[in-house]
Amino acid sequence: MAKYKSKYVCQECGYESPKWMGKCPGCTKWNTMVEELEERAKPGETARRSLSAEASRLAPITTIVGEDEPRLTTNISELNRVLGGGVVPGSLVLVGGDPGIGKSTLLLQASQELASNNNKILYISGEESAKQIKLRAERLGAASPNLYVLAETDLFLLEQQISHLMPAVVILDSIQTIFHPDVTSAPGSVAQVRECTAHLMRLAKTKDIAILIVGHVTKQGAIAGPRLLEHMVDSVLYFEGERHNTYRILRAVKNRFGSTNEIGIFEMGEDGLKEVTNPSEMFLSERSLGVAGSTVVASMEGTRPVLVEMQALVTPTGFATPRRMATGVDHNRIAMIMAVLEKRVGLLLQNQDAYVNVAGGVRLDEPAIDLAVAVSLASSFRDKQTHPYDVVIGEVGLTGEVRGVSRIEQRVKEAQKLGFKRVIIPAKNVAGWEHPRGLEVVGVQTVSEALREALGG
CATH class of the missing domain: 3.40.50.300 (P-loop containing nucleotide triphosphate hydrolases)
Known part of the structure; x- marks a missing residue:
């Protein structure tokens, strides 16, 4: 006959303890330990648990026959x-x-x-x-x-x-x-x-x-x-x-x-x-043209290029510590880009509140959106509108340089398909592929250069 032993299990993280505790050591949550009975089977009663219907045998991987089953x-x-x-x-x-x-x-x-x-x-x-x-x-x-x-x-x-x-x-x-x-x-x-x-x-x-x-x-x-x-x-x-x-x-x-x-x-x-x-068309369907703080970026979601609108609002702060809020992008990444703009470009942002939002509710976590964030922040700070038919792509480094990104050709073709006239990309990505007709490709090496192209100064 199987024997039962009492134990306490955290309902949040699964941490097990032989005695009750008010605070779980695993997840540091309070009042999550619940008593459960653990069945202890005899050595001869232990059931074999295998992921195959038959007993497994040792075999070299080269001798195993793979089954090419079609997906449903x-x-x-x-x-x-x-x-x-x-x-x-x-x-x-x-x-x-x-x-x-x-x-x-x-x-x-x-x-x-x-x-x-x-x-x-x-x-x-x-x-x-x-x-x-x-x-x-x-x-x-x-x-x-x-x-x-x-x-x-x-x-x-x-x-x-x-x-x-x-x-x-x-x-x-x-x-x-x-x-x-x-x-x-x-x-x-x-x-x-x-x-x-x-x-x-x-x-x-x-x-x-x-x-x-x-x-x-x-x-x-x-x-x-x-x-x-x-x-x-x-x-x-x-x-x-x-x-x-x-x-x-x-x-x-x-x-x-x-x-x-x-x-x-x-x-x-x-x-x-x-x-x-066509998610790009959906994300850009309600975009306002000719406003400050709005930039379009081409991001890769798996194998699919997606164009989304990056919005930024920079306004004088009323607090001792300026607020930095981000929706759809990493908050720490925004702080780093603002530090680069202040140190390398000369924008005085230390007394400004900054709000960054990715329109449409999508979340972007790749470095290729850095340059679009920088352009949006500078556009809102200077109150200069961006060109409505520009797409900005690039990673920003701490020294103010614009680094190359992957799959640039797919991103640019998506921009051309939706009717954009110009793309601002890292200078490293300009060569080595055929540029689409009717689309101007501008290569930049620094954030300052990108701002001159996007904002005209």
């Missing part, structure tokens, strides 16, 4: 792009996002598209009844006979239904509602989430079924549950956006089968989510 395409190009080309059979994908952002809508629409390709799809919900799912599916137009629905939270019963149906893809909404009967803690706890995810991972690998699970997020925007959850799965996708904004961004932060820099952009409507095939 969803007919949603933005989702396929983020996943690396489609859903990989046997993969475990975690999708996270704020409540009400559209995670269930996205996955239900993906289920319909997969089912329309003669694939059996099982949609499991622990939060809605089958009738409620049916109502939502009718609104989204998801009515395929290959789409099966199950409202259940018992992990063992789920496994029985999956083994009986043998679908190509299983969608589980959400992992925090599923419980393992052999784990004594409540559903949603660290132990339950960890054991259920491990069980689903073995199920996906042994039966070659792709499983997509929905995960709730905390107030800080991270996936709720232990950090181990993100390490166990093959891919982690975040569905981002503002509730009052109709646009949603699907971003991969981990992907064993593709790039982690890809993003997919959707627009939320009455009939569900619609793809945005």
